[in-house]
Amino acid sequence: MSNDLGFSLDDFEPADADSEYLEQQFWTGDLTVLAEHHTTPNGSHSFVLAHDGSATWGVPGAPQIRAIMVARDLDQNTFTFESAYHSSVAFAQNWLIERGCPPERTQVGGDFMKPADDLTTRVEERLRTSEDRYEVLDSFTSDFAPCETWTLTRDSTAARAPVRVFLEEGDFESPTYTMREGAFADEDAARQWLDDRSSPLPQPPEHREHATALRTCAALTRSAGASAVPKAGPDARSAPSAGTTQRPGSGRSM
Template sequence: MSNELDFHLADLEPADADSEDAEQRLWSGDLTVLAEHHTTPYGSHSYVIAHDRSVTWGVPGAPQIVAIKVARDLSLNTFTFESTYHATLSFAQNWLIEHGCPPDRVAQVRWDFMKPTDDLTLWLDQQIRESGARYEVIDSWTSDSDPCETWTLTRDSSASQAPIRVFLEEGNHEARTCTIREGAFDDEAAARNWLDDRSSPLPQPPGYRGEAASRLARAALYRSASTSATPKAGPDTRHAPSAGTAQRPNRGKWL
């Protein structure tokens, strides 16, 4: 997997103004690739998740993980370019899967990224990644200084009770691990009050206690399957693009 990225668009023209703007807003020297998939044999599509270091210089709390989809029409020598920012890797993976990326390819993340600390974290990560359009993202916050955490405020379309869900992710940079927990609230105001106050535990989703054992059992099975399915040598990079783009100093703490 390449740390620098070249989408090989030099001989192609943007198919529309939105694609031109989206491509120009990203500078490959700011991006550290976390996961990528490029279709073969003709390279018509590229799917990439990257950490954008330039965000650490901008608006405080802005999401730093960018998901990118490039589709090339080689018969017309044009391309379409789409990108969107997310606070956490799992929501970026979800977006790419919804836009056509094979789930198993986007799940292969570079080996030195944050690892789940426990089975519940692993299960929640999988749940978000494979949730389709279930969660409507309302807001998010990213803090890359100690204590390192992100939260994503969502509306759960499948929840009959407490539909506002907060996914809180706490990272340990020294151990390179992360913990994810889910909180449930009746409305957005209650969720924001909790995020501002933090004087009480994160409210568990309704029925969570009764589901905890089965959740952890499913997470343990998923961990076992993921471990056996992950290549020891890391992701397949035979078709990954590469470039020699200069990089700015990394002032963020995510990577």
């Protein structure tokens, strides 16, 4: 990670008013770069994933992860500047990937907090590659106790419980974090859980069904394996071994 960031726009003019405004408001001093990618050899695009330290002093709960894309028109010597804030790195990575950044170049390294378990890694990978599957409804970031962020979304592919909460909890001592997904029938139910927290985060129904299917498959496999083993019985014990003969009226082999 670093704070050394520049887009080399001295010879370019903004292509529109929005790009001009964002470029004028942009200050690298608040940013800690988590990942970046600049296309080569012509340098037409730059993609940056960063933590914005100034968000800590702004509106309470505001997102602190910033995704930035700069596209340069090398023929017209103009540029477009886009930027978006996210509560979670995975959502910011999704934003960059959707705009053409190679997924592997959005990966965070260095001293940033690491996923605490495989489930966190799987949930984040799904978010990164989900395209426009999740509509973000709201989010909240807390960098004090408890250290957590949540993102309230609507899953466009979910047949049941389409409102999803992605809860990220950090542990500075590790330093690691977990990401979990909760499913709710509607937005009111999700917000009530976020305010209350008196029960575990409800698992998505498809996750429960998948876990049940795995257990059923494992049970059937064990059952099939057991039934394939010959059972020892009285007939098996009295049968002579191969290559032996028995004396009539005798239980001994010769």
